[in-house]
Amino acid sequence: MSLNRDQINSIAHLARLSLTEAEIPVYQDSLSKIVELVGELDAAQTAGIEPMAHPLPGVSQRLRPDVVTEKDQHELFQRNAPQVEAALYLVPKVIE
Amino acid sequence: MHHLTLAELARKLRAKEFSVTELTKSLLGRIDASQPTLNAFITVTAEAAMSQAKAADGLFAAGKAGPLTGLPLAHKDIFCTQGVKTSCGSKMLDNFVSPYDATVVEKLNAAGMVTLGKTNMDEFAMGSSNETSFYGPVKNPWDLSLVPGGSSGGSAAAVAARIAPIATATDTGGSIRQPASLCGVTGIKPTYGRVSRYGMIAFASSLDQGGLISQSAEDAAMVLQAMSGFDPRDSTSVDAPVPNYVDTLNAPLTGLRIGLIAEFFEKGLDASVEKLIRDALEVYEKLGATLVDVKLPSLPLSVPTYYVVAPAECSSNLARFDGVRYGYRAKDPKDLMDLYKRSRGEGFGAEVKRRIMTGTYVLSAGYYDAYYLKAQRVRQLINQDFKRAFAEVDVLIGPTAPDVAFAIGSKSSDPIQMYLNDIYTIGANLAGVPALSIPCGFVRDLPVGLQICGAHFAEAKLLNVAHAYQKETDWHRQIPAAYLPEKLS
Numbered sequence: 042m043s044l045n046r047d048q049i050n051s052i053a054h055l056a057r058l059s060l061t062e063a064e065i066p067v068y069q070d071s072l073s074k075i076v077e078l079v080g081e082l083d084a085a086q087t088a089g090i091e092p093m094a095h096p097l098p099g100v101s102q103r104l105r106p107d108v109v110t111e112k113d114q115h116e117l118f119q120r121n122a123p124q125v126e127a128a129l130y131l132v133p134k135v136i137e
Numbered sequence: 138m139h140h141l142t143l144a145e146l147a148r149k150l151r152a153k154e155f156s157v158t159e160l161t162k163s164l165l166g167r168i169d170a171s172q173p174t175l176n177a178f179i180t181v182t183a184e185a186a187m188s189q190a191k192a193a194d195g196l197f198a199a200g201k202a203g204p205l206t207g208l209p210l211a212h213k214d215i216f217c218t219q220g221v222k223t224s225c226g227s228k229m230l231d232n233f234v235s236p237y238d239a240t241v242v243e244k245l246n247a248a249g250m251v252t253l254g255k256t257n258m259d260e261f262a263m264g265s266s267n268e269t270s271f272y273g274p275v276k277n278p279w280d281l282s283l284v285p286g287g288s289s290g291g292s293a294a295a296v297a298a299r300i301a302p303i304a305t306a307t308d309t310g311g312s313i314r315q316p317a318s319l320c321g322v323t324g325i326k327p328t329y330g331r332v333s334r335y336g337m338i339a340f341a342s343s344l345d346q347g348g349l350i351s352q353s354a355e356d357a358a359m360v361l362q363a364m365s366g367f368d369p370r371d372s373t374s375v376d377a378p379v380p381n382y383v384d385t386l387n388a389p390l391t392g393l394r395i396g397l398i399a400e401f402f403e404k405g406l407d408a409s410v411e412k413l414i415r416d417a418l419e420v421y422e423k424l425g426a427t428l429v430d431v432k433l434p435s436l437p438l439s440v441p442t443y444y445v446v447a448p449a450e451c452s453s454n455l456a457r458f459d460g461v462r463y464g465y466r467a468k469d470p471k472d473l474m475d476l477y478k479r480s481r482g483e484g485f486g487a488e489v490k491r492r493i494m495t496g497t498y499v500l501s502a503g504y505y506d507a508y509y510l511k512a513q514r515v516r517q518l519i520n521q522d523f524k525r526a527f528a529e530v531d532v533l534i535g536p537t538a539p540d541v542a543f544a545i546g547s548k549s550s551d552p553i554q555m556y557l558n559d560i561y562t563i564g565a566n567l568a569g570v571p572a573l574s575i576p577c578g579f580v581r582d583l584p585v586g587l588q589i590c591g592a593h594f595a596e597a598k599l600l601n602v603a604h605a606y607q608k609e610t611d612w613h614r615q616i617p618a619a620y621l622p623e624k625l626s
Binding site for chain 1: 236344452459461464466476481490514568569
């Protein structure tokens with residue numbers, strides 16, 4: 042199965058990725074090949090097989106009590122932010 | 138002192154043949170001298186290393202040194218290190234200074250080890266050649282025109298060139314074992330959940346596991362001991378006691394049952410690589426092991442299974458990079474959507490974008506059942522194959538990679554060819570079982586790796602089996618000519 046230009050653009054939009062004109066045919070080609078590769082799975086007999094989401098069978102994800110354990114370090118964390126004002130992350134205006 | 142394994146360095150530091158400061162200074166010199174050609178490091182933390190070294194010398198003087206005190210190591214740049222740039226090989230995190238330490242880093246600091254710096258890697262650990270790094274490819278110390286493998290290429294090259302005695306690494310589909318194989322060093326991927334993933338930048342959370350690249354199984358045993366164990370901060374960390382890996386290294390192999398995966402020897406394996414694998418199996422037979430043929434009929438589907446599961450998890454994990462809270466932000470965004478799209482489009486490299494898009498596609502409405510759920514069912518079949526095999530045998534032994542190191546640029550335009558490099562390693566990640574690679578000879582003057590895989594939490598057995606081979610052979614002691622102590626100081 043090969044993916045067309047529109048499909049690549051739509052996947053890129055869903056993934057929130059801007060693509061250049063030159064990138065579109067490259068991804069069209071390689072994603073089509075990957076889809077073909079994973080298509081080999083179609084032949085596998087999987088009726089009645091439980092999907093495996095965790096690599097250790099029988100182990101489920103642990104939960105912790107819903108209490109605050111971390112101390113407030115927002116100043117330290119916001120040192121990595123592109124734009125901060127009054128301890129708030131700044132982004133372009135969203136609501137006109 | 139650069140040809141010495143970690144275990145030997147530990148003995149000599151204890152005997153005061155040289156100080157931690159002298160050792161650290163000399164390794165930092167070798168790192169500097171090799172950086173222009175090898176490119177194994179992204180960040181060298183010379184100043185911090187010297188102060189850790191001084192503190193370690195203080196512990197030795199006070200008689201308070203532990204088994205790992207003063208031993209130098211490098212961390213793959215996927216592990217967060219407090220106050221130090223942690224880039225994950227990406228432009229996206231080029232400006233990221235981690236506010237905290239990964240659990241692995243915290244544990245090894247507490248053990249008194251000296252951090253030399255952060256090693257180069259494929260961007261977000263996605264690659265098998267180290268060519269996808271934003272910081273340029275790492276070169277293979279055995280031949281600078283070849284790739285070191287990936288994604289832990291910097292860690293493997295650094296240990297092979299003896300510019301770091303040991304290095305941390307991570308493995309999602311072969312990223313520890315394949316570069317270890319291509320660089321002629323030892324690499325261990327522990328059982329999923331054995332080593333904490335806290336502070337280890339996520340690629341595919343059900344497959345990622347931290348481990349080591351070292352000069353020997355003995356060295357790996359020493360450090361794995363200190364970095365393993367339960368971590369409440371990682372919700373998939375397993376609460377099980379860590380055995381003493383060093384204590385069982387010398388257990389006899391009499392009666393060991395070795396499984397040979399029939400599917401691995403059928404096609405695609407280089408004939409001279411196969412010969413070396415068969416030679417290694419003869420060594421094991423002499424040590425008292427029995428060879429048993431086993432079939433893992435679903436294993437040939439591991440590559441397509443992986444290329445659904447891993448990209449799906451990657452597209453979800455990498456959604457956090459939004460250009461808002463940390464990381465790269467595009468210039469002059471016209472609105473929020475433009476900020477997201479261009480920050481991600483410009484901040485991620487080609488292979489990372491390819492995997493995010495693959496994952497987005499297989500998880501999208503109408504395709505989820507056909508791809509993602511189907512792949513999870515096949516993953517279950519592969520898991521059952523391993524389970525059946527380990528009911529019959531103690532370990533599975535075979536090749537780590539289908540061939541020796543390849544030329545830089547030779548596979549970078551064809552992602553499928555690149556993905557097939559991990560054909561022998563991916564199965565262990567899908568089943569969550571531990572596996573390691575050790576050097577077992579040379580083909581065309583390039584190292585070849587032998588893969589040993591065990592049941593869940595069988596790390597002690599794997600290290601024992603690997604150490605037994607390393608006592609009989611000296612493949613792991615080979616150093617590339619250009620990096621012999623007298624050539625690079």
